[in-house]
């Protein structure tokens with residue numbers, strides 16, 4: 287009989303909030319900000335992580351590169367047969383290569399070679415696109431058939447710098463001038479996210495480079511893919527396979543590692559903001575406790591009346607404790623909503639998928655509840671201790 | 682009854698009120714009338730002496746038992762009405778049934794009945810701010826009678842009202858007494874006191890004749 291039904295208790299707890307809305311809103315702001323920060327601080331890294339994971343998955347984490355160690359005297363050179371050796375490593379699914387052999391490109395035979403210095407002329411194996419997950423945007427890639435003629439394919443940036451927006455099959459194919467020889471542009475590539483150096487290059491077929499430009503056949507960068515679970519194993523034997531005599535001359539790298547490094551940065555930021563969220567929650571809790579304390583002082587007559595109507599001390603206590611919890615949880619709910627909206631807005635701006643970790647919202651609301659209890663205990667005890675007759679007589 | 686600070690508000694008061702009586706408590710300001718009513722209503726405990734309601738001694742009862750006694754057997758009417766601002770008339774009346782564990786739907790049905798009895802059925806959705814003093818006191822009376830208490834204690838229920846409204850309130854209480862409820866009422870108003878069957882006079886905390 288002395289238990290108040292849960293529905294009635296919520297009604298009692300909402301009374302103070304309903305009758306003093308502005309004050310309730312102000313006192314819950316601190317908790318709302320704290321919880322919103324919590325949701326944002328966990329939601330943004332989670333979203334960014336998912337975006338990064340998807341990006342990595344799309345680009346492939348199963349790719350490795352090998353190149354000669356730079357700045358050696360004499361310069362390190364990879365053996366001509368190294369690409370074939372790499373292709374023979376069992377888990378390697380595809381191996382390809384490019385070679386920078388010191389040529390430069392120009393748009394005509396009259397301009398100086400210096401004009402397009404930033405663009406590299408690379409000899410490319412005809413399976414290059416498969417090894418780098420590259421795509422042709424316009425035209426076609428190099429193959430044995432076209433290599434009988436002097437042809438090139440341009441990276442996306444190279445095409446732009448050379449002034450070819452695209453290839454129109456109805457017009458005469460454009461030409462570029464490399465090493466006293468005209469080459470016809472037969473294709474333009476899409477950007478290659480994990481190998482941006484290819485975007486700034488002019489690609490000539492491996493054999494064609496030997497035929498027209500006296501290319502010696504030494505690769506300067508080997509691209510390969512393997513199965514996901516064998517990446518580390520392949521990485522371990524790669525240098526020795528590429529150059530068994532001078533494995534120290536071979537630099538092995540994994541292009542997806544650079545992207546992965548971004549994660550660590552974000553996590554350190556997270557800890558800082560989590561601390562700020564904690565402070566906001568503490569201040570918010572004090573705000574709620576303060577509001578509850580004032581509420582009890584102001585409502586002494588109501589408390590006295592409820593005692594006259596049959597409320598015992600426990601029932602008065604539970605009413606004010608509930609009010610504190612309601613206040614705090616409403617603040618928490620507003621915070622979750624605000625945090626989700628802010629995270630969604632940021633993710634939309636970054637073009638990331640939205641991730642709101644369930645643990646952060648559940649944890650936030652549970653935290654708000656706990657704060658409500660803590661903040662309400664003392665005011666509720668004060669309310670219950672009031673003497674009925676004195677409380678009724680107070681003004 | 683001695684208050685902290687040494688004020689002896691009641692001294693050697695022995696009063697017996699029988700079932701169904703209607704008693705007026707009179708006396709000058711500060712004579713201890715409210716103190717006596719609070720003790721009778723278990724809102725205060727006497728420093729010495731004993732109080733029995735319906736045969737049970739209350740001075741040794743727990744807070745829980747006392748609260749329950751108040752909720753189930755005693756109705757209060759105050760000079761300042763003491764309605765809760767954020768609640769409508771019907772919610773204010775229904776609050777008197779909340780602590781007795783009556784279900785919400787039953788509470789509202791009974792509160793509506795009680796408001797009907799005091800002639801305010803059409804005001805059930807109004808909050809105190811939207812009602813006159815007389816109306817508020819009638820809501821308070823509805824709240825006092827909704828749980829059919831055996832005893833109604835009224836501390837200057839007409840004190841804040843004009844003569845007409847005061848008379849209306851007294852009519853309601855008289856009617857309630859006729860239906861069997863025991864009533865003790867404090868008043869300064871001679872006209873009101875004259876309409877009440879038994880009169881008790883307090884002076885300096887002691888019972889006496891007029």
Ligand SMILES: Nc1ncnc2c1ncn2[C@@H]1O[C@H](COP(=O)(O)OP(=O)(O)OP(=O)(O)O)[C@@H](O)[C@H]1O
Nearest residue numbers: 684685686688690709710711712713714715716717
């Ligand atoms: N809580 C208290 N603490 C100390 N003294 C009190 C307290 N309440 C009342 N008193 C004193 O006890 C005496 C009786 O007060 P009480 O309120 O019972 O008078 P009353 O007869 O109801 O007066 P009124 O007609 O003005 O309401 C007064 O002297 C008052 O000052």
Ligand SMILES: [Mg+2]
Nearest residue numbers: 714715716836
């Ligand atoms: Mg008084």
